[in-house]
Amino acid sequence: MDDQNKNLILATVLSFLVILLWFTLFPPPETAVDPNAPVAAQTEGASTPTVPTLATDAPATQPAAAQTEQPVAEIAPRVEIDTPRLTGSISLRGGRIDDLLLDDYKVSLDEDAPNVRLLAPVGSGDLNADRPYYVVQGWLPVDAPDMAVPDPRTLWSVESGDKLTPASPVTLVWDNGQGLIFRRVISVDENYMFTITQTVENRGDVTVSLAPYNIVARHGIPDSQRIYVLHEGVVGHADGKLTEIKYDKIPDLDVDPREGGPTEKITVNEEGWIGFTDKYWMTTLIPEPGQPFTAVVKYVPTADIYQTEARQPPMQIAAGETARTSMRIFAGAKEWEVIKAYQDNLGIAGFEDSIDWGWFFFLTKPIFRLLHWLHATIGNMGWAIIALTFIIKALLFPLARKSYVSMAKMKELQPEMEKLKEAAGDDRQKLQQGIMELYRKHKVNPASGCLPILLQIPIFFSLYKVIYVTIELYHAPWIGWIKDLSAPDPSSILNLFGLLPWGTPEPGSILFIFSLGILPILLGISMWLQQKLNPAPTDPAQQMIFAWMPWVFMFMLGGFASGLVLYWITNNVITFIQQYAIMTMHGKRPDLFGNIRSGRSRGKPASK
Incomplete structure (x- = not known):
């Protein structure tokens, strides 16, 4: 699967989340009674x-x-x-x-x-x-x-x-x-x-x-x-x-x-x-x-x-x-x-189905039962969500390992891909043919990196249903300022997280999307760091899209339930650690800070 197809998948997910956010902020008008x-x-x-x-x-x-x-x-x-x-x-x-x-x-x-x-x-x-x-x-x-x-x-x-x-x-x-x-x-x-x-x-x-x-x-x-x-x-x-x-x-x-x-x-x-x-x-x-x-x-x-x-x-x-x-x-x-x-x-009969399990009920029900058991065992729903994330990542690890190994090989080919880009100039067909030939020569399968992403989509929406619909998360606290995992993070960058003496916009207000809390900001940072482990797209337009994506998701998910954002942060951190460790074990230790520096300079004209 090439970068364009991966971008299409991510764009589809992004579009779906935009629809979710729109209906959350702007629900249908109520009927006068x-x-x-x-x-x-x-x-x-x-x-x-x-x-x-x-x-x-x-x-x-x-x-x-x-x-x-x-x-x-x-x-x-x-x-x-x-x-x-x-x-x-x-x-x-x-x-x-x-x-x-x-x-x-x-x-x-x-x-x-x-x-x-x-x-x-x-x-x-x-x-x-x-x-x-x-x-x-x-x-x-x-x-x-x-x-x-x-x-x-x-x-x-x-x-x-x-x-x-x-x-x-x-x-x-x-x-x-x-x-x-x-x-x-x-x-x-x-x-x-x-x-x-x-x-x-x-x-x-x-x-x-x-x-x-x-x-x-x-x-x-x-x-x-x-x-x-x-x-x-x-x-x-x-x-x-x-x-x-x-x-x-x-x-x-x-x-x-x-x-x-x-x-x-x-x-x-x-x-x-x-x-x-x-x-x-x-x-x-x-x-x-x-x-x-x-x-x-x-x-x-x-x-x-x-x-x-x-x-x-x-x-x-x-x-x-x-x-x-x-x-x-x-x-x-x-x-x-x-x-x-x-x-x-x-x-x-069927009384359990009075709870709205959604389209992915075959995933939502077992995920909820596991979360319910973890909550009963641990005694805190926030830590139960984190434990659930570890379990899901462990189950997907065999597939993830193949994906990370493939990404490590692709990152090793990054210098040669840059040379192909310079040689091809504006001839995109020649560039794509050269990249595919490079993949065949080094036995790299870029499609292996997409399977975990595809599996994450139904799991994400199933967990979204669990956190949004089930009453077990209603007013369930985690730590510190997170008193309700079914509600958005109440902290806000607009008042410097409580240091300034004014309140924050109410959910539903157009300004609420800019009222970023601590968890959404951590989500954006975790996505950004994870992105730096992956090979950058060769196309400048795709580079710009991928560069902005963590921050777009940060704003979009800022109004989602804290429990869901907590899951995504934990998932990103575990993914980052797994990928970094596997790439290091295969002799492809990523130069994380070098990628960050190159990301800042990418797109600037080369000095003559």
């Missing part, structure tokens, strides 16, 4: 009942998931949620889970920073709350449209339990006055899994047919920097197939007039789940394994409300009998260890 806008309800035929959308103008017999005219949070009693990892409350208006804080996670590293809020009620008035985001359940009458059934506006009563904890479930009850007693038992475990068991006791004289439904609804979408390498939106699993729909793609679904807006329905025969995922958090409906249901994705354009639903088949409840249905709800942080345990212990 009016959470108080009304929504019209829609119904289908009796045989296939449709869950109406969140409305205030629906008939009394039809469910509606939000009372926007009279905020639910202000008028309904609540049941407290208190677990080792969650705090919040359940509104008795609809029995909805709509107030949930994650006790183990703060919104920032500030000492007085509030906990991350996952679910937020309508009309809460809480400045810490995001846009309304909640889980509701209800029933639809199949054959008797006039039958009163509990919906998101129903005011439930507490039958037992005054606080929801892992040791004490809460039972809600509602009597429709027509012979049906509805109960809802809500329990929660030590982590993030709720279980809601609903029963219907038929004390009447006739058989009734009811269809249970469950909804995760959010008014608008959260404010965040959504980039194309990260999936945020609908995530689900249906009979072995993963479903992912980004937030901005949901309004583009086919419009179903009976549903009142863009809708997609997925029939699940044996196992599945459906919900919303963000970068680190997720809320998901999980029917019992083996329970068929219809997974529904819906958007209500008149109110900017996004819904995912799990609609279960109608249930025939004879007089004197009691019917039962159960639904699990995951609402919490996407911690791999917790999610994997739910997948293995509760039989939730």
Whole structure:
């Protein structure tokens, strides 16, 4: 592989990173939200009942998931949620889970920073709350449209339990006055899994047919920097197939007039789940394994409300009998260890894939598991990243050795290549022919130097996904000033790394790219030193491109996560040491400082 091809590979990588940086600094504009806008309800035929959308103008017999005219949070009693990892409350208006804080996670590293809020009620008035985001359940009458059934506006009563904890479930009850007693038992475990068991006791004289439904609804979408390498939106699993729909793609679904807006329905025969995922958090409906249901994705354009639903088949409840249905709800942080345990212990197929592993999932998953083990062993994520880099470099060393030996031979031929360049003048074809003949004569294969580069590309992007997506690096410290490996280096050359009394540009600002921290500068230096071990291109234009590349990457990667920059610095240092040692062992010890001096003078006209 000649210098032009190597340059093409590096230019391709550079272009891809430019796209990543652009979408990081300039994400798509957010949608304006009016959470108080009304929504019209829609119904289908009796045989296939449709869950109406969140409305205030629906008939009394039809469910509606939000009372926007009279905020639910202000008028309904609540049941407290208190677990080792969650705090919040359940509104008795609809029995909805709509107030949930994650006790183990703060919104920032500030000492007085509030906990991350996952679910937020309508009309809460809480400045810490995001846009309304909640889980509701209800029933639809199949054959008797006039039958009163509990919906998101129903005011439930507490039958037992005054606080929801892992040791004490809460039972809600509602009597429709027509012979049906509805109960809802809500329990929660030590982590993030709720279980809601609903029963219907038929004390009447006739058989009734009811269809249970469950909804995760959010008014608008959260404010965040959504980039194309990260999936945020609908995530689900249906009979072995993963479903992912980004937030901005949901309004583009086919419009179903009976549903009142863009809708997609997925029939699940044996196992599945459906919900919303963000970068680190997720809320998901999980029917019992083996329970068929219809997974529904819906958007209500008149109110900017996004819904995912799990609609279960109608249930025939004879007089004197009691019917039962159960639904699990995951609402919490996407911690791999917790999610994997739910997948293995509760039989939730494919739940691990709710984490966005990316295109190179076959590399991302094992890399993450190795990093996770190293972190558990070492106790510090930064040192775990460094240890992971050593392991990856050791695995690639056999290929790297061939590459370094080839580079050593090419560097030995550098004087002869300079002579060929002088002899060829402006005849580029003659120069290339001479170089190839020189390679054949000395049995040098320049392509052997490109294979490690090609292998590094998927490994780099896999590690990028691990560091950017997985919550295990969220607010994970390393040393000194690096308090969050998932965030850019907070130090800045613009204030001399804290010596000057002013702050630095915020991420997203156009000036942020010039706010170089210590790690990005070390990255540029490490790339520059590594470059000095390699033979310089013969073409002046290529020489200029290669000379600027370390500093271009330094600015480009300055806004990337510190953990990723730390990996790249470690990788460059190890590569430098390996290459220097191998070239020395083969009698081709590089004149590093001589290369630096020649690099400064390269391009100057020769003295006569």
